[in-house]
Amino acid sequence: MIGARLREWARRHSDKGRYTPVGIIFHWVMAALVILQLALGWYTTRMYAGGDRLTAYQWHSDLGLLILFLAFLRFAWRMMVPGPINDADKGGWQTNIAYATHVVFYLCFFGLPITGWMMWSALGDGRPLYVAGLVPWPQMPFGGLDPQWQWAILDWAEDLHQMFILILIILIPLHVGAALKHHWWDRDDVLEGMLPDVKDADDHREGLTHKPKRPRSPRVTGAG
Ligand code: HEM
Ligand code: HEM
Helix, strand or coil, rough: CHHHHHHHHHHHHHHCCCCCHHHHHHHHHHHHHHHHHHHHHHHHHHHCCHHHHHHHHHHHHHHHHHHHHHHHHHHHHHHHHHCCCCHHHCCCCHHHHHHHHHHHHHHHHHHHHHHHHHHHHHHHCCEEEEECCEECCCCCCCCCCHHHHHHHHHHHHHHHHHHHHHHHHHHHHHHHHHHHHHHHCCCCCCCCHHCCCCCCCCCCEEEEECCCCCCCCCCCCCCC
């Protein structure tokens, strides 16, 4: 019953080629957190060994676990409420690459925190973990393992953590570039579908939320 109502509410947005406000908030909050986390992780590994570095790792873990928690919520939401059909869904290789990129982003949202959590647990010093620095989070049960196994897990998880980081570093600029290309070059509705729905005060046409696009000025051919 609630699910059906929710889907009905969501359809009113997706029929206009837009993500729901919930989807939009998830997108921008997680985009900001992931970029912050990339910077924090990079900075932390370059700090001198010592207390400050440990505190920075603690921040990195707290924030990463918050991303994991949000990833579960976002994935559940996405399974319940499909995304909009917009100008990005015309088919062909660009559409396929866009879908594949989104799937890989979701894999990173889970893969990075889980491999980070594995590393932290294999270190074996029992430092407590918290989601967002507030909610206690358990260690994985690696404490009793042979040190040889702990090292193997640490090594393996570190390699995977770095693989996911590399994937993000390649895909984020491609994704942002594609969104800007849709907006400035193709002049279609893809980016607007992921922006807050602001009514255009100058235009009172029914259901219109953004100014209609000006067609790109025709090329100057030199004739005449
Ligand atoms: C989306 C979430 C995450 C992102 C984007 C991320 C990103 C990063 C980055 C960029 C580095 C630096 C890698 C390098 O320069 O070698 C790093 C290292 C690290 N991260 Fe994360 N991380 C995330 C989640 C987590 C979580 C949840 C934990 C722990 C619970 C964690 C634990 C670590 C550890 C222990 C290192 C140091 C690894 C090393 O020394 O090579 N990360 N992370
Ligand atoms: C300035 C930065 C960004 C812009 C302009 C942007 C723009 C967009 C747009 C327009 C869409 C909708 C695409 C469509 O309808 O087919 C989208 C979807 C998506 N973006 Fe971004 N994005 C940005 C940053 C990021 C970052 C940093 C991440 C992840 C680390 C990310 C992850 C995603 C995901 C997972 C989706 C699919 C959403 C879903 O269907 O559930 N975005 N983005």
